[in-house]
Amino acid sequence: SDSPGGFEINLDHRKLKTPQAKLFTVPNEALAIAVATEWDSQKDTIKFYTMHLTTLCNTALDNPTQRNKMQLIRAAVKFLETDTVCYRVEEPPALAELQKNEWDPVVAWAEKRYNVTIGSSTSILGPNIPASTKETFVSHLASYNMWALQGIEFVITQLKSLILSMSLIDRHITVEKAVLLSRLEEEYQIRRWGNVEWAHDYDLCELRARTAAGTLFVHLCSESSTVKHKLLQD
Amino acid sequence: AALGAPLRTLRALLREVRHAAGRSYRDSPAYRHVLAAFRAHRVTSKKLCRAQQELHFQTATYLCLLRSVREHEALHREYHGRGERSPQEVAGLVGFRLPQQPGGKG
Numbered sequence: 494s495d496s497p498g499g500f501e502i503n504l505d506h507r508k509l510k511t512p513q514a515k516l517f518t519v520p521n522e523a524l525a526i527a528v529a530t531e532w533d534s535q536k537d538t539i540k541f542y543t544m545h546l547t548t549l550c551n552t553a554l555d556n557p558t559q560r561n562k563m564q565l566i567r568a569a570v571k572f573l574e575t576d577t578v579c580y581r582v583e584e585p586p587a588l589a590e591l592q593k594n595e596w597d598p599v600v601a602w603a604e605k606r607y608n609v610t611i612g613s614s615t616s617i618l619g620p621n622i623p624a625s626t627k628e629t630f631v632s633h634l635a636s637y638n639m640w641a642l643q644g645i646e647f648v649i650t651q652l653k654s655l656i657l658s659m660s661l662i663d664r665h666i667t668v669e670k671a672v673l674l675s676r677l678e679e680e681y682q683i684r685r686w687g688n689v690e691w692a693h694d695y696d697l698c699e700l701r702a703r704t705a706a707g708t709l710f711v712h713l714c715s716e717s718s719t720v721k722h723k724l725l726q727d
Numbered sequence: 728a729a730l731g732a733p734l735r736t737l738r739a740l741l742r743e744v745r746h747a748a749g750r751s752y753r754d755s756p757a758y759r760h761v762l763a764a765f766r767a768h769r770v771t772s773k774k775l776c777r778a779q780q781e782l783h784f785q786t787a788t789y790l791c792l793l794r795s796v797r798e799h800e801a802l803h804r805e806y807h808g809r810g811e812r813s814p815q816e817v818a819g820l821v822g823f824r825l826p827q828q829p830g831g832k833g
Contacts (some may be wrong), residue, residue: 526757
């Protein structure tokens with residue numbers, strides 16, 4: 494239902510609240526609909542671990558870690574120092590080759606898109622990221638609002654990579670591809686030693702679900718309604 | 728972004744929404760919203776319309792979310808959901824039955 498502060502969710506005529514008892518309002522109608530759908534999908538029991546969009550909204554509303562915008566941005570950019578796609582192995586050669594073939598293109602994309610130097614490293618200390626590169630990402634992320642930033646930081650934490658997250662948010666790759674690249678070593682080991690459904694597929698589905706939720710959350714929270722309005726007028 | 732045909736993504740998404748929304752899926756907000764969004768974007772004639780691509784990406788992302796949640800839940804139910812056996816089941820494993828005590832444990 495529409496209200497001045499945004500959209501609310503009603504559960505059987507009761508207004509949904511956050512864990513800190515604030516009124517649950519979201520800024521975007523599509524997001525509200527998606528959250529409502531999560532609630533509608535619950536059958537006999539409420540499985541909160543499947544309700545990723547609801548959880549993200551709660552985090553944005555309550556801000557339990559009490560971080561301001563700059564702290565959130567710095568936490569996100571700090572991940573670059575240990576970015577998955579920059580951290581390379583030397584052994585075994587097949588895996589090193591796979592990392593080069595799969596990760597080099599996305600690093601190159603990020604360097605071109607953001608006009609920065611990133612590189613990669615086989616050292617245990619990780620890549621040496623220039624301060625100018627970090628500052629570029631800091632100012633880019635500053636253009637997002639607080640809600641979208643919560644989503645971005647969430648995606649980065651899931652994928653363990655700032656570069657993969659930006660690639661995803663910039664719609665350069667799909668969620669499935671981002672997750673695959675994030676789990677490259679796991680996929681390599683699975684192909685060598687075999688797949689264990691109750692562990693591997695379980696983790697894969699969960700990572701996909703969370704990453705998809707985070708990405709959708711970011712896009713819906715940073716959408717401008719003027720674009721939609723113009724389209725409807727044509 | 729290697730997404731394939733938009734119509735295919737839309738159909739797959741609507742299938743997932745049906746799963747999620749249950750019997751009255753056609754009246755569900757999600758179903759109506761998705762269809763409305765696609766219809767609205769059909770109006771523009773430009774083939775490489777950026778907004779169309781954005782909508783397609785969003786559709787594919789939402790599809791991934793619904794599908795992954797469903798698959799994850801199915802795996803959870805199959806492998807991680809059973810929980811402990813009841814005392815009756817444990818006894819039954821070795822061929823025993825628990826004694827009936829009409830007055831309770833006493």
